[in-house]
Amino acid sequence: MWQTLRQIARVGRISEAPVGDGGGVPTEPGAEQKIRAELLRVLGRALAVRVVDAGSCNGCELEVNAMSNPYYNIEGLGIQFVASPRHADLLLVTGPVSRHMHGALHRTFDAMPEPKLVVAAGDCACSGGIFGESYASCGRVANVLPVDVTVPGCPPSPEALLQGILRAVRRGA
Numbered sequence: 001m002w003q004t005l006r007q008i009a010r011v012g013r014i015s016e017a018p019v020g021d022g023g024g025v026p027t028e029p030g031a032e033q034k035i036r037a038e039l040l041r042v043l044g045r046a047l048a049v050r051v052v053d054a055g056s057c058n059g060c061e062l063e064v065n066a067m068s069n070p071y072y073n074i075e076g077l078g079i080q081f082v083a084s085p086r087h088a089d090l091l092l093v094t095g096p097v098s099r100h101m102h103g104a105l106h107r108t109f110d111a112m113p114e115p116k117l118v119v120a121a122g123d124c125a126c127s128g129g130i131f132g133e134s135y136a137s138c139g140r141v142a143n144v145l146p147v148d149v150t151v152p153g154c155p156p157s158p159e160a161l162l163q164g165i166l167r168a169v170r171r172g173a
Helices: 002-011 031-043 059-066 102-111 123-127 158-172
Strands: 047-053 079-081 090-094 117-121 137-139 149-151
Touching: 031 158, 047 059, 047 102, 047 158, 059 090, 059 158, 090 102, 090 123, 090 158, 117 123, 117 158, 123 149, 149 158
Parallel strands: 047 079, 047 090, 090 117, 117 149
Antiparallel strands: none
């Protein structure tokens, strides 16, 4: 163990520096505070997001989960995922709405308090994707619920999802 500690002291930090590519990830100093202040101005508290998979292939869910990792750190921005729609300010829907999820999606939306914001994430949620409308699918989320913001992509990147969430919050202001 001492050998490992000596090596750490001798070599120093060997991780890569964060990339400042100008994407949706706040890289400039103070960006996190600006986003947190805007959320507090609009909502008066942190943003609670309820994620509903309405019939997707789970590609979008992988990117939604990636937003919680230390690189994107949405909890540090004041955005948190909640399990109950009664605590949610924003509904993030992925996938085309299957006929079996139609009723559950409506019940989730109805259980949310005002203001109700809806973000459709991914090509399938925005346009129906390769599934479209059929005997098993209602198609895009806008066919079932009023959608505030759409985030295209198959799957959309975490930066695009974060930008879509922030657009919805600004629109709801």
